[in-house]
Amino acid sequence: MPPPVNRSPAAPDIVGLGEAMVLVQPVGGAPLDACAMASVHVAGAELNLLAAAARAGARAAFCSRVGADPFGRRVLAAATALDVDTDLVATADDFPTGVFFKEVRPDGARRVHYYRAGSAASTMDEGDADRALAATPRLVAVSGLTAALGEGPERAVVRLARQAHARGVAVALDPNLRPGLRPVGETLVGLLPYTAYLVLGRDEAPALFGTDDPAEVFALARAAGVGEVVLKAGADGCFYATDDGPVHLPTAAVRVVDPVGAGDAFAGAYLAARLAGIDTRGAAWLGSQFAAGVVATPGDNEGLPDAARARALVSSAGSAASRR
Template sequence: MTALRSIDVVTIGESMVLFQPSPEGTIPYASLFASSVGGAESNVALALSRLGKTSRWISRLGDDPFGKMILSTLTGEGVDVSHVITDDQHPTAVFFKESKGYGDPNVYYYRKNSAASYFSKEDISSSWFLGAKHLHVTGITPALGLQTAEMVSEAMKQAKEQGLTVSFDPNIRKKLWREDEARETLLPMVALCDLFIPGIDEVKLLVGERANDVDYAKACQHLGPQMVAMKLGSEGAYMRFGNEFHREPAYRVNHIVDTVGAGDAFCAGLLSVLLDEEDPFNIVTLRRSVSQAAKRAAAMGALATQFKGDWEGSPTLQEINSLITGDQYTTR
């Protein structure tokens, strides 16, 4: 008999307290800053929770006010934080974000020697994955150091051994490491996942130049995942599983406020549909679910660009369904 899995998705990674000038402006001349919580993996966990999925976020946090702020935020949104490790020797990381009115925001990280950078494979516990169906990780945690990379790789292996499926978003941050370091570290991890969710620029960095989207996806498939979901920005997304594929056009928005967090929202939207299935990455199952999953992922990613925060604009399941179908729901 299969054990009951009460947690839909486990995520592992560093979250930080985010500071942004308020009102909007550049950092050198800001007298006030608004604080919030940001981090790729917790963004996914928070978005999934609002979509009605159960999520567990695992990390290391400093025993400080910033760590307490992160824990209270996630707890308040219904995310399981019972496996978070408190580190009284190292601080919780912070970062700053500023918008200059054009292009992507500038982001400045202050995460060296943070609690999460001391993650190691010795921290892994089988209880992390107890009662869970799926593990989602990104390439940001491996960028924090050799031991954090080893931890993520080992966590992926142990999750698979415990019967979980695994998704991996490379989420390459060039401010954290060199391109050759990223490539050498992340490529072996692609083989450990069932679902690979890269952006097109990340694919180019990892597998080199190819002729078109189809060839990029095939190159990723060759590394081992059962499904590849490539984020193509304004061109939408390209999904490939086996010899089958699905193209999803971008969900159009009139004005982009902030692109940070859009990829995480895309991942949450995709997983929220795929994980409704008992065997989500079986080809027969994907034929049935991939269109709806891609549509929700595209809408979630687009909606995330309408808000300054990393996750605060995440919709509920009712809201995203109404947005996609065009149906109105009662707001007052």
């Protein structure tokens, strides 16, 4: 057994390691090459996850690097507004903050254009992992997306997962596979023995396990050493873990405007609920509620429930769990 970690009462519940970028999106669905106006947001998988976790009642902190530029300041301000602590975000003088652009095509498909090569976050390394661990969180959240940013970020993800596990800190892994970036499937498979919570999309499961069948995925993941699995299935809802195997929970979404960020919101709410002692069914239900709000609005995290609504949802998830 690892030695107990001495934690400050103010220590974060969750630290997420990743990249946040500024998102520019045409207003009114116009194409990028013809739009006259655009809206500006801040987004990034780990930051989205942490925002949802914070809204669900967890103390959340972001570990990253941003440039010493207006976009970096915007990322820090947006994270703070989302109640995500930014003390673990380093500022790099020689590298810019990443940006990306998103447009909605006439057929409804989303097209995303990234300008993240050479960004400050792409220079992360093992030191960033050590900084995250020094905050003594209860859980660290990592993703394949971060590992795919470069060799340094990949080393940071591996070190954070391994060292957290060695210290008795729970590890949550979301593969977040991006075909346009470096392949990291083999690295992620190597992290499974250190993973307490595996939150993955059903479409990503074949890359790790060779199948998307929920029962087979759950069995293979647990055989690899994973503590708990939840399978996100988009419009088909999700599958969560029970002692009797996976159970399907239909989606809570009734209106879909922009699906980007929904999986991150699900994961953040799910993890916050599990840390609060809510069972897997209640946690999956809460994640689905958060995800439904995000898909109903443009932007990656604008659709999160407000504080009062979030408290009511968490209470409902916990009350339902206590009645079983």
